[in-house]
Amino acid sequence: DAGVIQSPRHEVTEMGQEVTLRCKPISGHDYLFWYRQTMMRGLELLIYFNNNVPIDDSGMPEDRFSAKMPNASFSTLKIQPSEPRDSAVYFCASSSTLSWAEAFFGQGTRLTVV
Amino acid sequence: QKEVEQNSGPLSVPEGAIASLNCTYSDRGSQSFFWYRQYSGKSPELIMSIYSNGDKEDGRFTAQLNKASQYVSLLIRDSQPSDSATYLCAVIKENRDDKIIFGKGTRLHILP
Numbered sequence: 675d676a677g678v679i680q681s682p683r684h685e686v687t688e689m690g691q692e693v694t695l696r697c698k699p700i701s702g703h704d705y706l707f708w709y710r711q712t713m714m715r716g717l718e719l720l721i722y723f724n725n726n727v728p729i730d731d732s733g734m735p736e737d738r739f740s741a742k743m744p745n746a747s748f749s750t751l752k753i754q755p756s757e758p759r760d761s762a763v764y765f766c767a768s769s770s771t772l773s774w775a776e777a778f779f780g781q782g783t784r785l786t787v788v
Numbered sequence: 789q790k791e792v793e794q795n796s797g798p799l800s801v802p803e804g805a806i807a808s809l810n811c812t813y814s815d816r817g818s819q820s821f822f823w824y825r826q827y828s829g830k831s832p833e834l835i836m837s838i839y840s841n842g843d844k845e846d847g848r849f850t851a852q853l854n855k856a857s858q859y860v861s862l863l864i865r866d867s868q869p870s871d872s873a874t875y876l877c878a879v880i881k882e883n884r885d886d887k888i889i890f891g892k893g894t895r896l897h898i899l900p
Contacts, residue, residue, distance in 0.1 A: 713892075715892075716876075716890050716891060716892035716893065717832065717876060717890040717893075718890070719887050719888060730887065732887075733887070765831055765832075774878075774880055774887070774888035775820070775822045775834050775837055775878070775880075775888070776834070779831035779832055779833070780831060781830070781831055782831055
């Protein structure tokens with residue numbers, strides 16, 4: 675298995691633009707997690723899905739952020755409009771159970787908003 | 789008070805010595821504790837988990853938990869240059885629906 679695949683690996687965008695980050699989980703994994711990592715706040719869970727249904731989005735910072743999982747093999751995290759403070763590394767992870775520590779992480783998307 | 793606290797480092801340790809990484813947490817109800825290693829530009833990877841007081845050893849790694857002091861540590865014996873990374877401490881409360889909370893990590897530098 676190729677693991678969790680995220681795209682793009684790097685994204686540079688201007689403030690106010692819409693940004694879409696993509697994630698393909700490991701086949702057969704029912705749980706998908708989106709994390710954000712910054713120097714200031716560390717690694718934070720934004721939202722997680724179970725069987726394509728959002729379960730807990732309490733970590734989503736504000737309404738500018740939205741996440742979808744239209745099918746078992748694809749998820750998106752969208753920021754609209756983007757702001758410089760959204761600059762971070764965004765990780766997607768997937769797991770076969772709700773075992774936080776057993777999730778496999780993707781390589782991340784480094785987002786820079788200028 | 790931050791939920792999971794770690795010294796940001798960098799912690800410099802000579803090759804072959806023992807590296808000691810520390811983490812404190814605020815929620816006394818926390819039940820599960822984890823250490824992740826994250827190389828620069830890479831994603832976190834789980835290296836140790838511990839659930840009960842005492843020590844847990846896995847190869848060169850030993851995790852230590854003291855719930856009374858709300859303290860968890862990671863010891864790396866015979867440190868190697870390849871151990872140079874950021875180490876993240878993570879904590880989960882009792883309920884399975886509780887989310888994992890990460891510390892900001894400690895940067896470890898093993899000096900050749």
